[in-house]
Amino acid sequence: MFVRALRLINPLGFQCRKFRFCSTTQNKELLEEVTAKVLQVMKSAAKCKVDKLSEKATFEELGFDSLEGVEMVVALEENFGFDIQDEEAERINGVGEAIAVFYKYVVQRNSTSVKQ
Amino acid sequence: MDKQVLKLYKSILRAGNRFRDYNFREYVIRRAKQDFRELQNNPDLKNKVIDKYTKELEVIQRQTIVQNLYYQTNHIIEQKQCNN
Numbered sequence: 049m050f051v052r053a054l055r056l057i058n059p060l061g062f063q064c065r066k067f068r069f070c071s072t073t074q075n076k077e078l079l080e081e082v083t084a085k086v087l088q089v090m091k092s093a094a095k096c097k098v099d100k101l102s103e104k105a106t107f108e109e110l111g112f113d114s115l116e117g118v119e120m121v122v123a124l125e126e127n128f129g130f131d132i133q134d135e136e137a138e139r140i141n142g143v144g145e146a147i148a149v150f151y152k153y154v155v156q157r158n159s160t161s162v163k164q
Numbered sequence: 165m166d167k168q169v170l171k172l173y174k175s176i177l178r179a180g181n182r183f184r185d186y187n188f189r190e191y192v193i194r195r196a197k198q199d200f201r202e203l204q205n206n207p208d209l210k211n212k213v214i215d216k217y218t219k220e221l222e223v224i225q226r227q228t229i230v231q232n233l234y235y236q237t238n239h240i241i242e243q244k245q246c247n248n
Contacts, residue, residue, distance in 0.1 A: 114165040115173060115200055122177040131178065134171060 075155065082151045086143060089127050093120060106142035117141070124150060130157065165204065172217055173200050179221060182228040186239035192224055 083103065090096055090110065097111045107117045121137050128150055140146050173196065180192035196217070203213045 113204070114170060115197075115204060118170050118174045119177065119197075122174060122181065125178070126181055134174070137174065138167070138170075 078154060078158070079147075079151055082154055083147050085127060086124060086147050086150060089123050090120065090143060093123075101143070103143050103147065105144075108141075110143075121146070128154070166210070169200070169203065169210065169214065172214060172221070175221055176217055176224065179224040179228060182232075184232050184235040184238075186242055188227070188231060 087101060087103075090101055091098055093112070093116070095111050095116060097109070100109050100111075107120065112120060117140070121132075121140055124146060125131050130153060132149060132153055136149050140149055176196045177193060180189055180196060183189035183192065199213055199217070203209050
């Protein structure tokens with residue numbers, strides 16, 4: 049009866065709470081997927097110091113110079129299937145930043161595809 | 165390295181990746197990597213490389229459109245990679 053009352057007061061709000069719970073778990077799985085993909089692409093680079101590879105590692109720590117950093121970003125774009133903006137790509141100096149940027153784009157693309 | 169050079173390098177790699185034909189794609193990417201590595205070791209070549217690749221970028225962008233119109237099947241190396 050309390051639930052029915054809630055629906056009458058704020059039907060949309062009730063539904064929004066339900067969707068927020070679902071999207072949090074989905075976003076967590078998506079983040080794990082993106083992290084795994086980014087680490088896989090980094091590992092596949094011949095010059096990568098695999099023992100230092102982690103989510104907090106910078107390109108310098110992994111043994112990449114500026115040109116190899118650009119190659120990594122392009123390889124990630126190929127892997128994910130979309131291009132990112134140049135301003136955001138310039139800010140990618142490590143694994144963590146790459147994960148954040150590509151996760152943001154994946155979430156945006158998923159939300160636009162759901163709306164369609 | 166200079167931001168302008170890195171931006172140009174990224175544009176060349178992105179444009180080169182658009183070739184569906186294995187040979188063209190690998191050639192463009194390999195030559196770009198070679199020339200930009202040489203630039204890193206020899207900074208005097210900066211203006212020459214930038215001029216060359218600014219023109220090359222337009223050529224690559226045009227050629228990807230034309231080449232992809234006539235693309236038929238993928239190279240045997242790519243077929244083997246798919247099977248593996």
